Amino acid sequence: MARQKKGFLTRYKDMLLSPSSVAMGLILGIGFVAGIVFWGGFNTGLEITNTEEFCIGCHEMENNVYQEYKSTIHYSNRSGVRATCPDCHVPKDWTHKIVRKIQASQEVWGKLTGYINTREKFVEHRKEMALREWQRMKESDSRECRNCHDFEYMDFSEQGKRSVKMHSTALASGEKTCIDCHKGIAHELPDMEGVEGWH
Amino acid sequence: MKNLKSLVLVGWAVALTASMQVSAEIGGVQSLRGAEELDSNNAAEEMKRIPRDRATFERDYLHQPPLIPHQVRGYQVDLNSNKCLSCHSWTNYKTSGATKVSLTHFDTRDGQQLSDVSPRRYFCMQCHVPQADAKPLVDNSFKSVDALSAD
Numbered sequence: 212m213a214r215q216k217k218g219f220l221t222r223y224k225d226m227l228l229s230p231s232s233v234a235m236g237l238i239l240g241i242g243f244v245a246g247i248v249f250w251g252g253f254n255t256g257l258e259i260t261n262t263e264e265f266c267i268g269c270h271e272m273e274n275n276v277y278q279e280y281k282s283t284i285h286y287s288n289r290s291g292v293r294a295t296c297p298d299c300h301v302p303k304d305w306t307h308k309i310v311r312k313i314q315a316s317q318e319v320w321g322k323l324t325g326y327i328n329t330r331e332k333f334v335e336h337r338k339e340m341a342l343r344e345w346q347r348m349k350e351s352d353s354r355e356c357r358n359c360h361d362f363e364y365m366d367f368s369e370q371g372k373r374s375v376k377m378h379s380t381a382l383a384s385g386e387k388t389c390i391d392c393h394k395g396i397a398h399e400l401p402d403m404e405g406v407e408g409w410h
Numbered sequence: 411m412k413n414l415k416s417l418v419l420v421g422w423a424v425a426l427t428a429s430m431q432v433s434a435e436i437g438g439v440q441s442l443r444g445a446e447e448l449d450s451n452n453a454a455e456e457m458k459r460i461p462r463d464r465a466t467f468e469r470d471y472l473h474q475p476p477l478i479p480h481q482v483r484g485y486q487v488d489l490n491s492n493k494c495l496s497c498h499s500w501t502n503y504k505t506s507g508a509t510k511v512s513l514t515h516f517d518t519r520d521g522q523q524l525s526d527v528s529p530r531r532y533f534c535m536q537c538h539v540p541q542a543d544a545k546p547l548v549d550n551s552f553k554s555v556d557a558l559s560a561d
Binding site: 282283284370371372373374376377381395396399400401402403408409410 | 481495502
């Protein structure tokens with residue numbers, strides 16, 4: 212046993228010391244560099260899909276939601292800070308981002324098959340899309356909103372009466388989350404029949 | 411005599427040109443746009459702001475639609491949704507702390523009461539409007555009816 216083991220070890224040592232180990236190192240090295248390049252490229256590629264230009268690169272988004280969003284507070288406001296499409300729609304941390312991106316491949320299929328390629332089709336399908344977004348935001352406790360708006364730092368003395376009344380109660384207690392009360396802040400709403408709190 | 415005649419004529423001509431000049435202008439009449447001539451624009455007023463929230467307004471007459479004491483920017487009211495009713499409806503007013511719409515909002519023009527807000531009262535901003543912080547352009551001496559005035 213011991214001899215065999217020794218034999219194995221020496222063989223291993225020999226292999227490492229023999230010229231062929233250079234090739235081995237090369238392979239490892241190439242693998243390492245390629246890994247970095249691929250990983251970097253992958254993330255860079257991912258980042259390109261995470262820009263507003265990419266999001267409104269197709270007419271489905273540019274002609275519908277983008278036009279609506281342009282008149283809202285997240286496009287133009289007194290401080291000039293803007294929330295772009297991915298700020299609200301794509302999680303910031305890696306795991307959640309990848310999950311969202313994999314789900315998004317379904318939307319690529321939608322694009323290819325022309326699921327919402329006219330205004331009429333878009334409006335017709337708006338409710339199902341909005342319901343999905345509300346569901347996602349509800350489940351994440353409106354994580355994307357909170358990336359910019361942190362409850363901890365809200366100054367109630369600067370907010371309106373109606374804001375304070377809601378924020379200091381239902382929001383503070385965790386009973387409700389941002390999206391429960393702030394639907395339709397960036398786009399037109401679909402038929403709200405049956406949605407909680409609406410008419 | 412001939413001299414006098416030409417003098418009168420010259421006088422007329424001067425008066426005529428002078429009057430023509432006046433008629434092309436505002437003739438010294440002041441209006442809401444000030445003393446600006448017709449062919450020029452006065453400087454634009456600064457945009458008025460609507461305060462985010464303030465105390466409700468006193469009403470001036472009995473059937474006055476109350477003024478809106480808060481900002482309504484971006485509030486969507488259309489076939490799909492009614493943002494106002496998400497706070498002012500009978501089902502939501504308690505949680506939002508808003509005044510509930512009064513019973514008259516359920517009546518049709520023939521006085522028939524519906525089970526929901528009547529179509530003629532659906533578009534709230536036809537009658538209710540928010541107020542900017544602006545002074546009245548024209549003074550007036552309107553006084554509320556006794557029932558509504560404090561003194």
